[in-house]
Amino acid sequence: MHEPVMVAEVLEHLAPARGGVFVDCTVGYGGHARAVLEAGASRLIALDRDPAALADAAVGLAAFGDRVTLVHADYRRLDAVLDELGIDGVDGLLADLGVSSMQLDGPGRGFSFRRDEPLDMRMDPTTGPTAAEAISDADEKTLADVIYEFGEERHSRRIARAITGARQRSPVSTTGQLAEIVRRAVPRKGYSRIDPATRTFQAIRIWVNRELEELDVFLTQAVRRLRPGGRLVIISFHSLEDRIVKHTLRALQAAGDVELTIRTKRPVVPGEVEANRNPRARSAKLRAAECAA
Ligand SMILES: C[S@@+](CC[C@H](N)C(=O)[O-])C[C@H]1O[C@@H](n2cnc3c(N)ncnc32)[C@H](O)[C@@H]1O
Structure with a gap:
């Protein structure tokens, strides 16, 4: 609810x-x-x-x-x-x-790293690119800037590099894939309370939905x-x-x-x-x- x-x-x-x-x-x-x-x-x-x-x-x-x-x-x-x-x-x-709790946590919307599903993240699924499409089209600098600005993520460059490296091998098309790439890219230290993927997921969501x-x-x-x-x-x-x-x-x-x-x-x-x-x-x-x- x-x-x-x-x-x-x-x-x-x-x-x-x-x-x-x-x-x-x-x-x-x-x-x-x-x-x-x-x-x-x-x-x-x-x-x-x-x-x-x-x-x-x-x-x-x-x-x-x-x-x-x-x-x-x-x-x-x-x-x-x-x-x-x-x-x-x-x-x-x-x-x-x-976003609402139902969008963030509900199944099939692709906002959350708590379940593995297609990486969509659109509040309005009738229009615009999905998060998977946006990630596949963006260059490394754009990704790093998005993750830094909208996620206030200090490891933004490492994460962007990891994403562009991973997508050369296979498209980043699910929430689970993206979360794993981010988790592997950032040093474990300093993230005691939140999942290392939290800030990156927030940033990509704000970007895909053009929230600002x-x-x-x-x-x-x-x-x-x-x-x-x-x-x-x-x-x-x-x-x-x-x-x-x-x-x-x-x-x-x-x-x-x-x-x-x-x-x-x-x-x-x-x-x-x-x-x-x-x-x-x-x-x-x-x-x-x-x-x-
Ligand atoms: C935080 S929830 C609102 C919850 C609502 N006040 C309630 O009591 O249930 C934000 C809602 O705004 C919608 N939303 C976000 N950006 C929007 C936009 N640019 N235009 C219209 N709706 C938007 C989302 O789809 C979502 O349903």
């Missing part, structure tokens, strides 16, 4: 009890969406790029009937989606970035859609992602075409009880902004 993070904090900053039109840009399994609807949102537009997540959300949110509109879309197409639905302004937008690309474009679209008094809430799980959110909100505030108040001077993080209960929540950072009434 995917447990939604910081639900109380999301409701506090999104304030759906005001009623109105809300957008959940990453509906996933619908945990936040359900809370937002139960708190009083009149209508929810729910986007996800993963058709499997949307199918589950459709079941979980069926009781809310036509208050919910589910759309298979990348949130970077927010403007086009809202235009197609004839919606100009919204009262609140939520984005809970990254055009996040600023999405945030700009989101802020410009806010009605007076409208709220924006973003939860990120990676320091690079949080940095983009922080800087883009500040830049949009400075640009002044929307009168924006940043409600969170520092990011909101989960309380101790939640962090202990839900390990995925530990790296979560929530930032919120509000358009002047």
